[in-house]
Amino acid sequence: MSEACSGCSSTAQGGCGGSGAQDLEAMAAQKRLKDNLARIRHRIVVMSGKGGVGKSTVAANLAAGLALAGKRVGLLDVDVHGPSIPRLLCLDQSKVDVEGDLIKPVMWGDNLKVMSLGFFLPNGQQAVIWRGPVKIGFIQQLVGDVEWGDLDYLIVDCPPGTGDEPLSAVQLLNPGAHALVVTTPQAVAIDDVRRSLGFCAEIGIPVLGLVENMSGIVCSQCGNIEELFGKGGGEALAKEMAVPFLAALPLDPQVVRSGDEGWVYIKHHPERPTALALRPVIDAALGLDAAKA
Ligand SMILES: Nc1ncnc2c1ncn2[C@@H]1O[C@H](COP(=O)(O)OP(=O)(O)O)[C@@H](O)[C@H]1O
Ligand SMILES: [Mg+2]
Ligand SMILES: [Zn+2]
Structure with a gap:
């Protein structure tokens, strides 16, 4: 006879046995998380002080760049406020499969596995209001219950800011995680990126580097890069905070078009200035693997 437990949702035979079984379930979840992480060589958490700077x-x-370089890559979108990864990789018609207890990631090409809250939402719907603990449980689940397999890299698109959500995402992945901090010239000016870097120092996560996005604009006529907001703020700050400055990425209208029209920028425009400027970011990530090999 199976009876629903009043303490949890279990209807397993004989009930769940109360809190003991809840503890067991929590322990099992922890173990799955640990086992999954043990099979991932490098974890890179992409963060920013605020949204809209180009983190995703x-x-x-x-x-995509690492996958095209032949690495086995996972991309985990835990930005519960705006899961935009499916759209950026042209996977927004995809839905996830669940096999037994395991969630199957969506494939982009042969060696990039993608998981996003967006895959679970009805098409086009993004406004979900989640309470803090639900979000954090969800993040944990997307690391522990997804069939990531053996990966060289897991790239995590974090919620913006320096609050509870990015903190819990980083803590799940630490130790051994690296942060990639994305900012814009304007955000440098308002000190927002200083907070992000301070956050990394506080929780003890090494910074792979700082990227200044929307740094000038690629002219649609001649391809020259025009400065819009002044240059060098990100680089100076990186120097001051003793973290590598990896790239200044100009605004490229093709980035917006690719996001909206269903092709992946770095794959379709590898020779555009912004794609070339992204190379040192990919190389820095590749360097982690070379250092460990
Ligand atoms: N270098 C760039 N050139 C042109 N558009 C960009 C660039 N970086 C980001 N964008 C655009 O800016 C918007 C916000 O980028 P997104 O990556 O979604 O930011 P975030 O994840 O930080 O909120 C998107 O429409 C994206 O296409
Ligand atoms: Mg985003
Ligand atoms: Zn021009």
């Missing part, structure tokens, strides 16, 4: 764009193109 950088995460998606970094992940």
Whole structure:
């Protein structure tokens, strides 16, 4: 006879046995998380002080770039506020499969596995209001219950800011995680990126580097890069905070078009200035693997 437990949702034979079984379930979840992480050589958490700076764009193109370089890559979109990775990789019609207890990631090409909250939402719907603990449980689940397999890299598109959500995402992946901090010239000016870098120092996560996005604009006529907001703020700050400055990425209208029209920027435009400027970011990630090999 199976009876629903009043303490949890279990209807397993004989009930769940109360809190003891809940503890067991939590322990099992922890173990799955640990086992999964043990099979991932490098974890890179892409973060930013605020939204709209191009964090997802950088995460998606970094992940695709590593995959195109032959690495086994996972891309995990835990930005519950705006899961945009499916769209950026042209996977927004995809839905996830669940096999037994395991969630199967969506494939982009042969060696990039993608998981996003977006895959679970009805098409086009993004506004979900989640309470803190639900979000954090969800993040844990997307690391522990997804069939990532053996990966060289897991790239994580974090929620923006320095609050509870990015903190819990980083803590799940630490030790052994690296941060990639994305900012813009304007955000440097308002000190927002200083907070992000301070956050990394506080929680003890090494910074792979700083990327200044929307740094000038690629002219649609001649391809020259025009400065819009002044240059060098990100680089100076990186120097001051003793973290590598990896790239200044100009605004490229093709980045917006690719996101909207269903092709992946770094794959279709590898010779555009912004794609070339992304190379050192990909190389820095590749360097982690070379150092460990
Ligand atoms: N270098 C760039 N050139 C042109 N558009 C960009 C660039 N980086 C980001 N964008 C655009 O800016 C918007 C916000 O980028 P997104 O990656 O979604 O930011 P975030 O994840 O930080 O909120 C998107 O429409 C994206 O296409
Ligand atoms: Mg985003
Ligand atoms: Zn021009």
